Amino acid sequence: MTKPTNTTSHEATIADELALNPDHHEHHEHHIPKGMMRWVLTTNHKDIGTLYLWFAFIMFLVGGAMAMVIRAELFQPGLQIVQPNFFNQMTTVHGLIMVFGAVMPAFTGLANWLIPMMIGAPDMALPRMNNWSFWILPFAFAILLGSLFMEGGGPAFGWTFYAPLSTTYSNDSTGLFVFSVHIMGISSIMGAINVIVTIFNMRAPGMTWMKMPLFVWTWLITAFLLIAVMPVLAGAVTMVLTDKFFGTSFFDAAGGGDPVMFQHIFWFFGHPEVYIMILPAFGIISQIVPTFARKPLFGYASMVYATASIALLSFVVWAHHMFTTGMPVYMEMFFMFATMLISVPTGVKVFNWVATMWRGSMTFEVPMMFALAFIVLFTIGGLSGLMLAITPVDFQYHDTYFVVAHFHYVLVTGAIFSIMAAVYYWLPKWTGRMFNITLAKWHFWCSLVSVNVLFFPMHFVGLAGMPRRIPDYSLQFADFNQWISIGGFAFGLSQLIFLALVIQACRKQGEPVSDRVWDGAHGLEWEIPSPAPYHTFETPPVVK
Amino acid sequence: MSGRASNQNMVIRLVVIVVGMFGFGFALVPLYDVFCDVAGINGKTATTAAVYQPNQIDKSRLITVEFLTRTNTGMPWEFQARTKRLKVHPGELTTVEFYVRNPMRTNYIAQAIPSVSPGEAAIFLNKTECFCFNQQPLAAGDEAVMPMSFYVDPQIPADISYFTVQYTLYDVTARADTLDTKDNPYLKRTSATP
Ligand code: HEM
Numbered sequence: 001m002t003k004p005t006n007t008t009s010h011e012a013t014i015a016d017e018l019a020l021n022p023d024h025h026e027h028h029e030h031h032i033p034k035g036m037m038r039w040v041l042t043t044n045h046k047d048i049g050t051l052y053l054w055f056a057f058i059m060f061l062v063g064g065a066m067a068m069v070i071r072a073e074l075f076q077p078g079l080q081i082v083q084p085n086f087f088n089q090m091t092t093v094h095g096l097i098m099v100f101g102a103v104m105p106a107f108t109g110l111a112n113w114l115i116p117m118m119i120g121a122p123d124m125a126l127p128r129m130n131n132w133s134f135w136i137l138p139f140a141f142a143i144l145l146g147s148l149f150m151e152g153g154g155p156a157f158g159w160t161f162y163a164p165l166s167t168t169y170s171n172d173s174t175g176l177f178v179f180s181v182h183i184m185g186i187s188s189i190m191g192a193i194n195v196i197v198t199i200f201n202m203r204a205p206g207m208t209w210m211k212m213p214l215f216v217w218t219w220l221i222t223a224f225l226l227i228a229v230m231p232v233l234a235g236a237v238t239m240v241l242t243d244k245f246f247g248t249s250f251f252d253a254a255g256g257g258d259p260v261m262f263q264h265i266f267w268f269f270g271h272p273e274v275y276i277m278i279l280p281a282f283g284i285i286s287q288i289v290p291t292f293a294r295k296p297l298f299g300y301a302s303m304v305y306a307t308a309s310i311a312l313l314s315f316v317v318w319a320h321h322m323f324t325t326g327m328p329v330y331m332e333m334f335f336m337f338a339t340m341l342i343s344v345p346t347g348v349k350v351f352n353w354v355a356t357m358w359r360g361s362m363t364f365e366v367p368m369m370f371a372l373a374f375i376v377l378f379t380i381g382g383l384s385g386l387m388l389a390i391t392p393v394d395f396q397y398h399d400t401y402f403v404v405a406h407f408h409y410v411l412v413t414g415a416i417f418s419i420m421a422a423v424y425y426w427l428p429k430w431t432g433r434m435f436n437i438t439l440a441k442w443h444f445w446c447s448l449v450s451v452n453v454l455f456f457p458m459h460f461v462g463l464a465g466m467p468r469r470i471p472d473y474s475l476q477f478a479d480f481n482q483w484i485s486i487g488g489f490a491f492g493l494s495q496l497i498f499l500a501l502v503i504q505a506c507r508k509q510g511e512p513v514s515d516r517v518w519d520g521a522h523g524l525e526w527e528i529p530s531p532a533p534y535h536t537f538e539t540p541p542v543v544k
Numbered sequence: 545m546s547g548r549a550s551n552q553n554m555v556i557r558l559v560v561i562v563v564g565m566f567g568f569g570f571a572l573v574p575l576y577d578v579f580c581d582v583a584g585i586n587g588k589t590a591t592t593a594a595v596y597q598p599n600q601i602d603k604s605r606l607i608t609v610e611f612l613t614r615t616n617t618g619m620p621w622e623f624q625a626r627t628k629r630l631k632v633h634p635g636e637l638t639t640v641e642f643y644v645r646n647p648m649r650t651n652y653i654a655q656a657i658p659s660v661s662p663g664e665a666a667i668f669l670n671k672t673e674c675f676c677f678n679q680q681p682l683a684a685g686d687e688a689v690m691p692m693s694f695y696v697d698p699q700i701p702a703d704i705s706y707f708t709v710q711y712t713l714y715d716v717t718a719r720a721d722t723l724d725t726k727d728n729p730y731l732k733r734t735s736a737t738p
């Protein structure tokens with residue numbers, strides 16, 4: 001699609017020398033500080049991308065361990081392993097970690113690595129802020145995890161921290177929760193500002209808006225969503241804080257407030273937030289599918305417009321999370337139809353991916369396997385979403401495992417699978433070596449089977465009325481829950497394969513790869529050497 | 545390529561958006577109240593007394609009004625509606641009574657919060673007098689009978705023939721403006737501890 005046509009001689013020499021003469025490496029990287037301090041002080045977008053990705057991976061494993069506790073408790077009806085209060089802390093912190101610690105930082109890591117390389121920029125626009133936005137994150141999560149060890153435990157009110165659960169009925173660790181969410185918010189806002197400024201100001205000559213790779217487009221729109229709604233989340237946690245500790249009554253009916261208002265404010269943030277977690281995934285899939293179908297993306301412009309309209313619509317559908325709060329009928333109808341409207345641009349995207357593959361010369365390398373699984377399984381999640389959008393039906397499904405099934409299909413087999421697809425797709429570019437394909441296939445097939453054993457039966461128990469976030473359940477759900485738990489353990493273990501694979505790759509094991517890595521790959525990042533040198537595009541390429 | 549200055553410019557503009565959206569989060573609070581007030585949809589009734597206009601009683605309709613009471617978690621008072629359910633003509637002024645008792649050994653101050661269901665009925669419920677307009681202090685062991693006078697607006701839509709008014713009693717002792725428990729105008733019987 002894009003190709004730097006007049007690579008400057010300077011760049012060409014670096015490229016050639018790095019590829020042909022690995023000894024030259026040392027000479028060129030002598031100014032990279034060594035040891036720990038390199039990572040603490042780095043302002044290099046590739047280093048920061050790597051930090052984000054490793055952080056996200058560690059959080060994914062920590063949050064996953066909590067999911068294992070949940071599934072172990074739910075293996076049988078009755079209380080076996082943990083007490084209800086601890087169970088609630090596990091569901092709460094699992095959700096918070098996966099959303100704010102795993103999915104979002106992983107996307108930010110990918111943005112850091114890829115956006116400059118895709119638009120032909122030498123780095124992010126604000127490298128020092130970039131360093132800050134990463135390095136405050138570990139503190140946020142240390143505080144959140146630390147709160148679990150406080151007297152009375154950590155947050156136990158669900159990741160949605162509904163008032164009055166988080167105000168009247170929570171313990172003092174709520175202060176730490178609020179503080180850590182503030183830090184997470186500041187980090188993602190800084191990350192988003194950086195992405196926007198980079199994309200606006202640092203594109204290489206000739207990289208016009210409608211030539212930008214879709215990953216860049218989707219991230220740009222995501223970044224705008226982030227700066228629009230993360231501050232609202234910050235406001236919501238602040239109100240919880242003052243209600244709890246400083247005597248205000250935003251959400252307290254006795255003082256003239258309204259607990260339902262909490263839900264409005266939260267979901268005004270919360271629904272755009274779920275799109276923050278899926279738009280970059282759409283971008284990734286739109287990069288991968290054309291590569292392995294060996295055809296340009298079908299309907300590039302419609303992809304851009306669909307992304308933008310999803311983002312805009314996401315601001316007017318929030319109350320589909322609140323159908324059972326007693327809204328008047330005409331508002332229920334409005335939110336029902338607005339929600340269903342979102343599936344139109346979403347459908348456009350799925351259509352375009354399928355049309356890209358139509359009559360393509362498809363091959364099924366590991367990134368493509370994950371991308372295909374994404375398309376199928378994300379669509380299942382979209383369809384259950386559509387069912388939930390039907391107001392009268394939602395009265396039955398709300399707060400059951402059906403909702404849990406829905407959002408795990410869109411988030412695990414959606415967002416997380418896209419992140420894995422992205423890692424497999426770009427990892428050879430980052431390390432210069434092909435990853436262990438056998439392990440990767442094991443990882444794929446184990447994950448694919450187990451994730452469906454894990455989440456598909458949740459639809460059934462949900463429809464049958466099993467409520468979410470409860471440590472016990474009635475006997476008739478026992479068989480399904482056993483299957484779900486087995487799927488859960490298997491999915492958890494499968495991720496250790498991924499861990500082993502990534503560690504191998506970072507140790508530079510495996511066959512060296514060519515610059516293009518995948519023969520159907522297009523875009524600036526495939527024009528530079530593999531592994532991507534520490535500094536790229538110091539002289540901007542010219543995009544024709 | 546654009547330089548540092550243009551980066552700074554953009555950052556400033558984006559930070560303004562961020563700050564604006566933080567403010568917007570808080571602005572949602574009054575906006576929400578105004579919106580619900582205007583649309584009359586969250587089941588909240590007016591917090592000040594309405595003035596009764598006696599001449600427009602609609603004898604052709606009867607609306608069933610049901611009264612529910614509950615006490616918030618941690619609020620130990622007894623709280624009952626003396627009239628559980630009644631039928632009224634729109635426009636007709638009616639008074640119902642609620643009984644409360646403080647069974648504890650300490651003085652309490654309560655605040656009753658009404659909620660109407662379906663929410664759309666709320667703006668058609670006009671209260672000319674209500675114990676919920678004020679905080680209610682009650683000394684240890686005291687009882688009170690609290691009146692509530694209301695009429696249903698004759699404009700109430702034809703499809704609403706039945707609505708429920710629920711009062712939840714909250715313990716606001718800790719945060720109340722110190723009220724003298726002897727001031728309670730509805731006091732019925734005091735346990736006569738000096
Ligand atoms: C076709 C598009 C979608 C539709 C129509 C849709 C609809 C809905 C509805 C109606 C609910 C509320 C269910 C209830 O609580 O009763 C819901 C919950 C949820 N959805 Fe979706 N959804 C869609 C796509 C997505 C995507 C793409 C994501 C994230 C990547 C997502 C994440 C969630 C989450 C996290 C919840 C549950 C939040 C909670 O209560 O904890 N949804 N969805």
Ligand SMILES: [Cu+2]
Nearest residue numbers: 271274320321
């Ligand atoms: Cu939503």
